[in-house]
Amino acid sequence: MYLVGLIRALGLRGLLNAGWVAASLPIVIAFLPISQLLPFHRLLMQVARRGVKLCALPRSLVPQRNFLHFYMVGVVWTTFLLLSTYFYWKTVFVLLLLEIQVLRRLYESIHVFNYSPTARMHIFGYLVGILYDMFLPLYLLLVFSDEYVIPHGDWFEIVSCPHYLAEIVIYIGILVASRGLDITIWLLLVFVVSNLSIAAIETHKWYQ
Template identity: 45%
Template sequence: MLIFAGRGKILQPSSSQVTICPLLLVLLWRQKWTVPQKYFAHFYVVGVVWTTCLFAITWMYAFKMAPLTGGSHVDHWFKVWRAVFLLLLMEIHVLRRLIESFYVFNYSPCARMNILGYFTGLFFYAAAPLSLCINIAPEVSSDEAWMVPNDWCQMIGAVIFLWGWIHQRRCHAILILKDAKMLMQGSLRKSPSQAKKYIIPHGDWFEMVSSPHYLAEIVLYVGLLLASGGTDVTIWLLFGFVVGNLTVAAGETHRWYLRKFENYPASRSAIFPYVY
């Protein structure tokens, strides 16, 4: 999993990884098997374009096949409009990430990520929006009793999604300010070896975990999962991939911080407060 999660400062392997899997390092950690980290923007270009197309198609399908008047096909009506709602949440997320990639983050020219992780990211942002609307084939159901709790699931899921979205935005702002301080301090140093000095980030969820932006991403997908009703296997698979990938990346980031800073806060977890 680390092959796919490796990026930026955690792309270089630790000594334990060198001992355990030297052949893998020869094949995958070499510079020719990486791409610039700024290619992260490609993920969100794919995500925005594909999500927008699916959202438009699903919206038109909703009006044509499942009008707001409902009728006897209440189950199908709900699933179609739920898919529209989920795609809207995904659109909000990937659009913000695209704007951040182009206009907010300033990736170092030296920052790289593994090429397998790059292709995995492209596949993920092509598959993720599709998984939100894949299960809206026409169905007829006479049982409407379950509709009420699912309405509440959508509302609660949307609140959790926005909660994660807001905190991820805050954490990204903290990282941007940290990078700006690093550049400012680096410009004042005479020695090139001192030009890039990392700073421990503080504020918001950084006081609890080392990778709060990853935690916020997981919270986003918890919201999507709840808003979907939790009945679609594809969305569960999507959620599982997000949790697995980001947990591995956060663990490596946390260990990097511990190696880099002797005074790193001992109370911080890697990604899940008081758990891991």
Template identity: 40%
Template sequence: MELSLVGLLRAGWVAAILPILIASLPFSWMTSFHGLVLGFAKRGKIMQASKSFSSDAYYWLPNWPLVSFYIAAPLSLCCNCTPDVYKFVLNGVAEFIVKGKSRMPSLEFDWWEFTIPLVKLGWFQRIGAAIFFYGWIHQRRCHAILGSLRERREQADEYVIPHGDWFRIVSSPHYLAEIVLYFGLLVASGGTDLTIWLLFIFVVANLVLAAAETHRWYRRKFENYPTNRRAVIPFVY
């Protein structure tokens, strides 16, 4: 089961990553495929045909037929322990069936046993957790800035340039913060699991493509848009 689950997850992430990477190639003859990939997006400014573009668009995740991000991502992060959890639950159910409810041992929760693993965390886990919460703080701030723009807008179709926090350096800081979050998880995992790497690469490829489209939209929309801002990677892209 372990090999089949891990193999399927890795194949799923590769299948999700490849179309995004191909659509990112700067070739004119790839325009149709680029539009097809963007067509999987259901919300956000990058959908050029939409009349409801909003400066508070949060995420752009392609709705791949066989890969659901919110299901596959947690599975990827715990794919190594999933078989053990499955066996534990299966044995518990079997024991309940054989012994019956009245003969089952009473469940007791020991807070000390729960906190011991946290005390024994290694340096990778501690550094990864610090990176994760650093990204989470900035993501929360950027979402608050985007939310305040909606509250201050006098007309529904009026757009303004967001400022503050990481908006000083990139157009999509909430995407950048999302990348930082997953980088923290990658560091916490020790960087030795290929499945976690594929998950991280998917997140980066997906959000960079979305951020590039958002950045182009901002530059077309505002003539006075700050020239020092990059799309998502500070001072680089």
């Protein structure tokens, strides 16, 4: 798939892994039982806190109802990736599970939760939520989309395209069944052999 190939070519998987580490490491460090880290712990809790009683500067706060944006982004982005990867069944299955999750959270944000007009959250937490719902499906896409490799074993040890060979054998069988008396079947066989041979040659070149 073009999208997966582009991501791999740009080396984004390593960047995504680094992003997960960078997002998790501050949380782990902040909760280490070290007294010198207490100011960092308080800062992190201030950023992560949501609700009415916040001490941060107003300019660094956004309405808590903006939680809705997380799942709107998640639904749109996951749907786009689903439409782009419909032929990778493992990826589709995992992304469908994620789609159900973000759709459920979107529904809850609209119809279940009743956010107070004065409730606020830190803008850093807001941005983290947006980025999370963008990077998670992208990461799942990389993990569960199988990279195409050159097949081996059975007839692949003899020819590059055994499925083409099998199709030619089928048409030869049709010719034998007709006792070779029908010119149309001969012409059909010639077309099949020539057409599949060209395709097999191109595939063999690609394998090399």
